Amino acid sequence: MGPSSPNIKSFFKGQEIFKEGQESSVAYMIKKGAVNIYKVLNNEKIILARLGEGEIFGEMGVISKGTRSANAEAADYCDLIILTDQIIFKLLEQCPKTVQYMIRLFVKRLARTGEMISAKGHRSNFTSICRILDLCYQNHLNLPREQAKKERNHDMGLEYNKLCKTIRGIILVSQGEIDAVINKLKSLRILEISDIRTGRAFPDRFVQIVDPLNFLEVSNNLFKELQKTAYTSTSELQVVDIYEVAEMLNSDPKILYKKIANEDFPETMFLFDRCKVSEWAAHKEPEYFSKVKKKKKGLDELEDIEDIIFVDNGTLKEVFNRLGYHKLGVLISIAQDDARKKILMNLARKIAQIVQDEVRGSVDEAEAEDVVFELFEMVREIKGGSK
Structure with missing residues (x-):
């Protein structure tokens, strides 16, 4: 030491x-x-x-x-x-009495669940996952009203990503096996799954137990039936690299990389070798992981609204003067982060307010694609390029 x-x-x-x-x-x-x-x-x-x-x-x-x-x-x-x-x-005493009791009860139940699972040698990840799900859901239901109000979408049920993290922290199980168990319970209407669109490419997912009082009994009986029909759990996923995934999906690795960057690929599919990641990261500077250096694109490569950051301000101002308020409003409504800042930076404050008022609510996807295409066609025309 x-x-x-x-x-x-x-x-x-x-x-x-x-x-x-x-x-x-x-x-x-x-x-x-x-x-x-x-x-x-x-x-x-x-x-x-x-x-x-x-x-x-x-x-x-x-x-x-x-x-x-x-x-x-x-x-x-x-x-x-x-x-x-x-x-x-x-620190615990500073919490309300009800919260103190719930924390102690949750910790004891969690410890007992872990002991039961270890004692049985993980003979069934199906039942283990169900036990932890039940414990987390009971704790969720019994959360004091004031504390529940502070939780985002508490009434929707357990947040799926947090549930999976809890399960993986207690038992040695893959994300694929958790998904398989949850999907099986959903297909039999033992669970209800709700998705909420938040502007991200894939939604936030929430889980509710249809009958919390009888859930463990129902899930145990289900497992017995599944055993009779030769149900087998899978603790390892078949691993493929991005080139094989592209071949499976009749796609291209470059397109898949773009979809990953745009959050169009479910994060539950990402599995990394811990040792190899640590070894690779050891040779990188600390700031390497704090920001992303964008690779500059040529005129012929401009296609997504986020690519607008690669267009110089003078050209953008000329294009914006030709597009009109409504189309500018469409661009602002679909642009995010740096792209949105780039657009607003090249508009006068009053005009920016006007074009934002032009488009309220959802934007037609086909119209948005047409406007983006027109935007970059004008850029290429001004800069002397062609796609």
């Missing part, structure tokens, strides 16, 4: 912080570096999570007054702030 102060402990890369089964007397907040949370199953080290600066770990054992449910080691050199049980319970 490296140099430390009364409230901070330092650990070198690979150094053990605590082991599964040890008594839990303190939790930790990562001030600097990173920490791996892992389990050892069948002599294989399985990393459950890699935590970074500002994240807290080890608190579950302290609140439940139990033992460590997993191992922790320094993934890099790290400084950890020690959170004693007195500090944790003092």
Whole structure:
């Protein structure tokens, strides 16, 4: 262990912080570096999570007054702030009594669920996923009204991405298997799935249990029936690279890269080799991951509204004078972030307000495509290029 102060402990890369089964007397907040949370199953080290600066770990054992449910080691050199049980319970006491009770109850149930799953050797990820889903949903339903109001779309049910993260943090299961279980329950109307469009390419997804009181009994009976029909769970996904995906879909890797960048590809399909990513990232500068350097495009490559950032201001002003208010309004309504800023920057303030008022609500997709095409055709005409 490296140099430390009364409230901070330092650990070198690979150094053990605590082991599964040890008594839990303190939790930790990562001030600097990173920490791996892992389990050892069948002599294989399985990393459950890699935590970074500002994240807290080890608190579950302290609140439940139990033992460590997993191992922790320094993934890099790290400084950890020690959170004693007195500090944790003092923070907990600042919450309303109902919230205190719910946190303690949730932690105990979560720990018990983890023990039950471990004791059975993960013989069934189907039932394990259902147990965790039930626990999370009961906690969701019992959330105090004031706290529930602060949660975005609380009445829609559990946020799917958060649910999946919780499940993967407790049991060793792939995203593909979680999706398979949820889709099976949905197809039998045991669950209801709702999608909300938020302006992103793929929607936010929420899960509701149709009959919360009988869910575990129904899911257990379902699993027995599925076993009779030779249902088998899949814990590993068949991995393919982007070139094979392009071939499967009769597409082109360059098009797929664009769809990924535009969030047109579900994020649940992205799986990375942890060790290879860490090895690759180690050779990059820290600022490499804080911003994206846009590659400049030629005139013939301009096609999406986001490509407007590659057009010089003088040309844009000339094009905008020819387009008219309505078409400018269409462009503003579909442009995002840098592209939108680029458009507004080349319009007088009063004109910008007028064109934004021209288009209210949804824009016809076909019309938007035509306007974007016309925009870049004018740009190419002015600049002397041709597509």
